[in-house]
């Protein structure tokens with residue numbers, strides 16, 4: 001029992017007033033506790049010297065105080081949640097990194113080219129594809145003709161390409177055939193892949209590829 005409770009108990013027992021002499025009507029007493037009815041000096045004097053009135057008065061005051069604490073706690077919780085959301089959104093807007101961009105060249109004359117996906121995917125020295133938007137310059141195998149080419153990136157054992165695009169291969173000054181394409185590898189997982197290239201409707205040929 002804290003001191004306030006001890007004090008309350010003392011007053012409740014001090015002035016029993018079983019005949020309720022001089023007590024205000026219950027609704028008036030409740031109004032006083034709720035501050036809707038003004039408390040005069042004699043009223044206050046009575047409440048402090050009548051245990052039943054004091055007990056009722058104190059009970060209503062405590063009830064009001066508890067409700068106010070609950071309401072304030074709810075408001076504080078809601079405010080904290082809103083603040084946390086604002087901070088989170090602001091943080092994300094400030095620090096969200098754009099997709100990185102790379103310019104890379106693969107020379108398909110330097111690596112073996114395979115007819116099968118699997119052979120390419122297990123080759124020990126693959127091309128390394130950075131993760132992001134890659135502006136890729138492919139030097140096609142010797143003897144490749146210029147024209148429209150299709151390019152795709154496949155996982156070993158999966159025929160559905162994860163990335164696919166197309167472009168026009170042109171003859172370079174040194175006589176090689178070069179195909180410039182853009183690939184977005186940002187969402188690919190690390191691992192072994194195969195880079196498929198084909199002209200028009202001819203057969204696919206695959207080069208070993210890896211994502212770090």
Ligand SMILES: [Zn+2]
Nearest residue numbers: 022023050053
């Ligand atoms: Zn009374």
